[in-house]
Amino acid sequence: MEWTTPGCALSRHPHTEAGMPVTPPDLAAVIAAIDEAGGRDFAAAYAGVEVDQAGVRAIVHRVPAADFDAAVRGLTPAGVCVVVRDAAHSRATLAALQERITADLAEWEGRGVRIETVGARHDGSGVEVGARDPERARAELAARYGADAPIVVVRSGPVVPLPG
Structure with missing residues (x-):
């Protein structure tokens, strides 16, 4: 099962510097915040995060947990795309x-x-x-x-x- 933040409905274009893909600062900040909160406050649920450079989005893996999902929503500003997917293990x-x-x-x-x-x-x-x-x-x-x-x-x- 997966769900997405509202920012995933917006058009996004990959960022590059000197021809290399880079993570936009707003997405990088969200990834850092989710990783920190996941490891600190939601260790029983959080599995990890990956960056999809082409899709300009973060993919968060977690054992389903409503409180962690609420935290992800709260940490993700409008316009940033985060996909949340089920994981078997934290x-x-x-x-x-x-x-x-x-x-x-x-x-x-x-x-x-x-x-x-x-x-x-x-x-x-x-x-x-x-x-x-x-x-x-x-x-x-x-x-x-x-x-x-x-x-x-x-x-x-x-x-x-x-x-x-």
């Missing part, structure tokens, strides 16, 4: 799982499960784990954290730093 819930997995990295390494990346998805869908052998990692992570744990395993090689 950022706080995913951060806790991410921390558990990260704390166990040495153990996973010792068991031969090569985990390269761990990060909560901003849309609240789960914790993404990048592994060299995703099938094995998926099975072992489910056995450790539960079959219903919101873990999304993807194939990933080792992280390689960019040359300086």
Whole structure:
């Protein structure tokens, strides 16, 4: 399910500087305010926010909560477009799982499960784990954290730093 603020009904055009897309200041301010309030006052609901540069809008992901929805409306001035979408999990819930997995990295390494990346998805869908052998990692992570744990395993090689 999703809903939008009234500003989404207005015509908007992408902003660029030196040919690169940029977030307009009014949208950037709304994004910052929602992110701050979401993390501080609505941790059980807030999952994350993304910027749609082409659409000149913010997309807020949250576990449905009337009080958070009211806060988003209150933080969004006329003319700014914010799309609010349902999320399965809050950022706080995913951060806790991410921390558990990260704390166990040495153990996973010792068991031969090569985990390269761990990060909560901003849309609240789960914790993404990048592994060299995703099938094995998926099975072992489910056995450790539960079959219903919101873990999304993807194939990933080792992280390689960019040359300086």
